Amino acid sequence: MVAQAIFWIASAVAILGGVGVITLRQPINAVLSLVAVMLALSVLFLLLSAQFIFAVQIIVYAGAVMVLFLFVVALLGPGRERTRGGLRLHWSLSLLVALPFFGVLWAMLSGVRFRAPQKADLATFGSVQQIGIGLFTKYLFPFELTSILLLVAAVGAIYLSRGERAGHGAGTADEDQDDRA
Amino acid sequence: MLSDYAPLVIYAVIVVGVVGLLITLSNLLGPQKPYKSKLLPYESGIVPVDPARKRYSVRFYLTAMLFIIFDVEAVFFYPWAVVLRQLRWYGVIEMLVFIGILLVALVHIWRKGGLEWE
Amino acid sequence: MSSITLAAPDPLGLYTNPIGHWVIVVVAMVVALVVLMTGAAYSVWFERVALGRMQRRPGPNRVGPFGLLQLAADGVKLAFKESFAPRMVDPVLYVLAPAIMVTAAFLAWAVIPVGIWYGFSYWIADLNVGILLVLAVSSMNAYALLLGGWSSNNKYSLLGGLRAAAQLVSYELSLGLALVPVFMIVGSLRLQDIATYQVHWFGASFPLPLILVAPLSFVIYMVSAVAEVNRTPFDLPEAEQELIGGYLTEYSGLKFVCFYLGEYINMITVAALATLLFLAGWEGPLLPPVFWMFVKIVFFIFLFIWLRTTLPRLRYDMLMRLGWKVLLPLAIANVVVTAIVLVAVQ
Numbered sequence: 001m002v003a004q005a006i007f008w009i010a011s012a013v014a015i016l017g018g019v020g021v022i023t024l025r026q027p028i029n030a031v032l033s034l035v036a037v038m039l040a041l042s043v044l045f046l047l048l049s050a051q052f053i054f055a056v057q058i059i060v061y062a063g064a065v066m067v068l069f070l071f072v073v074a075l076l077g078p079g080r081e082r083t084r085g086g087l088r089l090h091w092s093l094s095l096l097v098a099l100p101f102f103g104v105l106w107a108m109l110s111g112v113r114f115r116a117p118q119k120a121d122l123a124t125f126g127s128v129q130q131i132g133i134g135l136f137t138k139y140l141f142p143f144e145l146t147s148i149l150l151l152v153a154a155v156g157a158i159y160l161s162r163g164e165r166a167g168h169g170a171g172t173a174d175e176d177q178d179d180r181a
Numbered sequence: 182m183l184s185d186y187a188p189l190v191i192y193a194v195i196v197v198g199v200v201g202l203l204i205t206l207s208n209l210l211g212p213q214k215p216y217k218s219k220l221l222p223y224e225s226g227i228v229p230v231d232p233a234r235k236r237y238s239v240r241f242y243l244t245a246m247l248f249i250i251f252d253v254e255a256v257f258f259y260p261w262a263v264v265l266r267q268l269r270w271y272g273v274i275e276m277l278v279f280i281g282i283l284l285v286a287l288v289h290i291w292r293k294g295g296l297e298w299e
Numbered sequence: 300m301s302s303i304t305l306a307a308p309d310p311l312g313l314y315t316n317p318i319g320h321w322v323i324v325v326v327a328m329v330v331a332l333v334v335l336m337t338g339a340a341y342s343v344w345f346e347r348v349a350l351g352r353m354q355r356r357p358g359p360n361r362v363g364p365f366g367l368l369q370l371a372a373d374g375v376k377l378a379f380k381e382s383f384a385p386r387m388v389d390p391v392l393y394v395l396a397p398a399i400m401v402t403a404a405f406l407a408w409a410v411i412p413v414g415i416w417y418g419f420s421y422w423i424a425d426l427n428v429g430i431l432l433v434l435a436v437s438s439m440n441a442y443a444l445l446l447g448g449w450s451s452n453n454k455y456s457l458l459g460g461l462r463a464a465a466q467l468v469s470y471e472l473s474l475g476l477a478l479v480p481v482f483m484i485v486g487s488l489r490l491q492d493i494a495t496y497q498v499h500w501f502g503a504s505f506p507l508p509l510i511l512v513a514p515l516s517f518v519i520y521m522v523s524a525v526a527e528v529n530r531t532p533f534d535l536p537e538a539e540q541e542l543i544g545g546y547l548t549e550y551s552g553l554k555f556v557c558f559y560l561g562e563y564i565n566m567i568t569v570a571a572l573a574t575l576l577f578l579a580g581w582e583g584p585l586l587p588p589v590f591w592m593f594v595k596i597v598f599f600i601f602l603f604i605w606l607r608t609t610l611p612r613l614r615y616d617m618l619m620r621l622g623w624k625v626l627l628p629l630a631i632a633n634v635v636v637t638a639i640v641l642v643a644v645q
Contacts, residue, residue, distance in 0.1 A: 002187070059252065060249075068246060151283065151285060154250050154289060169242065
C-alpha cells in the first residue's frame with residue numbers, strides 16, 4: 001500500500017520532470033528537472049527490487065551525467081533559450097508526429113498483461129551479489145564490450161576538447177599546438 | 182527486501198522536514214533591512230562591473246566528461262569485488278581484460294594532455 | 300513490514316507492539332539527527348581549540364567552561380542575523396543549494412551503524428547496497444556547490460563552485476576505487492559486515508582492522524576524503540586569499556549555517572567511514588564499543604585538524620594532477636594487485 005503510494009508519487013515526479021525539461025526556458029531549470037526525473041526513476045527501480053540499480057542510477061545518472069550538464073550550463077553563461085525562431089507550422093508538425101506516437105504507445109500498452117515475476121527470490125533478487133554473479137558469468141560479453149564503449153567515449157571526449165583548442169589555433173590537433181595556444 | 186528501505190523513507194521524510202524548518206527559520210528570524218549597496222554582489226569592496234555568469238574554462242567540462250567514464254568503470258568494480266571470492270581466477274582475468282582496455286583509454290587521455298590543467 | 304532492527308533488550312514489550320515500534324523508530328531517528336548536529340557543533344569547537352593550542356593561543360574559552368558553549372552562542376547569533384539574498388540571485392536555487400548540502404549530509408547516516416554496547420549497535424537502515432548509498436548521496440554535494448555558486452550571481456562564488464565541484468568529482472573516483480579491495484576481502488557492501496569482519500586463523504576468530512591487509516587503500520581513502528570534504532590542503536574552493544569564501548561568499552544567517560553544518564557532518568561521516576572500514580569499527584579491548592567508536596572518530600577528526608595546521612594549500616593544477624595522475628592509477632593498481640593476491644592465497 002505504501003509502496004503503491006510511493007510508486008504514484010515517483011511516477012508523477014518523473015512525468016512532471018520530463019514535461020519540465022522541454023517547457024522550462026532557463027537551461028539550468030531544465031537540467032534540474034532532468035535530475036528530478038533521474039531520481040524518480042531510481043525510486044521506481046527500487047520498487048522493482050533492483051536495489052543495486054537504484055544506487056547506480058543515482059551515482060551515475062544523477063551524480064555524474066547530470067553534473068556534466070550542469071557544468072555545461074554554468075560554463076556557458078546566462079543564455080535563455082530563445083522563444084522565437086521556431087519552425088513555422090510548429091504545432092501542426094508536432095501533432096503530426098505526436099498523434100501516431102501516442103497511438104502506437106496505446107496499442108502496445110493495451111496488449112500488456114501484468115503478472116508477478118515467477119522465479120525471482122525477492123530476498124536476494126537485485127542484490128549486489130546477484131548482479132555480480134550474473135554480470136560476470138552469463139552476461140560477461142556485454143560487460144567486456146562496455147569497456148570498449150568507454151574507450152570510445154574517452155577518445156571522443158579528448159577529441160572534443162582538442163577540437164575546441166584547434167578552433168582558435170590553426171586547424172589540426174597536433175602536439176606542437178600547445179606552444180602557440 | 183523492500184521493507185529494508187522503509188526506515189530510509191521515514192528518515193528521508195524527517196530529514197527533509199528538519200532542513201525545511203532550518204531554511205524557513207532563516208527567513209523568519211533576524212531583521213530584513215535590505216538597501217542597495219548591501220544587495221550588491223561582494224567583490225572585495227569593488228563595485229562589480231560585469232554579470233557574474235560569463236564563460237569559464239572548458240577544462241571543467243573535460244573533467245566532468247572524464248569523470249563519467251571512470252565513474253561507470255568504478256560502478257562495475259563494486260559487484261565484481263563482492264563476488265570475487267566465488268569467481269576466483271576467472272574473475273581476475275575478466276577484470277584484467279576490462280581494466281586493460283580502460284588503461285588504453287587512460288594512457289590515450291594522458292598522452293593527449295587531457296589530464297593537464299593549464 | 301518491519302523496520303529498524305534494534306538489538307536492544309525490550310522488557311516492556313514496546314518494540315513488539317506495532318505502534319510502539321514505529322514511535323521508537325521515529326524517536327531514535329530524531330535523536331540520531333540531534334546527536335549529529337551536536338557532533339558537528341562540537342567538531343567546530345574542537346577544531347578551534349586544537350588550532351588555537353597548536354598556534355600557542357588559548358582558542359575559545361569565554362562562553363561556558365572551556366568555551367564549551369561558544370558554538371551555542373554562535374548558533375544563536377547566526378540564527379538572528381539577517382539572511383538576505385543579494386540582487387539578481389536566482390531565489391529558488393539560492394535556497395535549494397544549502398538545503399541539498401545539509402540533506403545529503405544527514406542522509407549519508409542512514410546506513411552508518413554505530414556500536415553502542417556489547418552486541419548492541421544502532422543503525423537506521425540495513426541495506427544490501429550499504430555504502431553505495433553513502434557514495435550516492437555524497438555525489439549530490441556537487442549540486443549544492445554548483446547551484447550555490449551559480450545562483451549567487453557573484454564571480455567568486457561561481458568560480459569557487461566550479462572548482463569545488465570539479466575537485467569533488469575528481470576525488471570521488473579514487474575514493475570509490477580505494478574501497479574496492481575492502482569489498483573484495485569482506486565480500487559485502489553492508490557496513491555492518493565490514494565493521495564486524497572477523498578472520499578465522501588457527502581455530503580462533505577475532506576482529507581484524509582492515510588497514511593491516513589494505514594499507515594502500517587506507518592511504519588513498521584518507522587523501523581523497525580530505526579532498527572530498529574540502530579541507531586543507533585541498534580547500535581551494537574556499538581559498539580566502541583568492542576567492543573570498545568561494546561558493547559561500549553570498550550566504551548569511553542560517554543558510555550559511557546549513558553549508559557549514561553540511562561540511563562538518565561530512566567530515567564526521569568520512570571519519571566514521573574510515574573507522575568502520577579500516578579500523579575494525581567499534582571493536583576494542585576492555586572498554587565498551589561506544590567508547591572505541593567515539594575515540595576512533597575523534598582521532599580522525601583530530602588528524603584532519605592537524606593536517607590543516609601543518610600543510611600549505613595546494614595550487615589548483617597540482618590538486619588535479621594529484622587526483623588524476625597519482626591517486627587514480629594508484630587506486631586501479633591497488634585493486635588489481637589486491638585481487639591477484641587475494642585469489643592466490645585463498
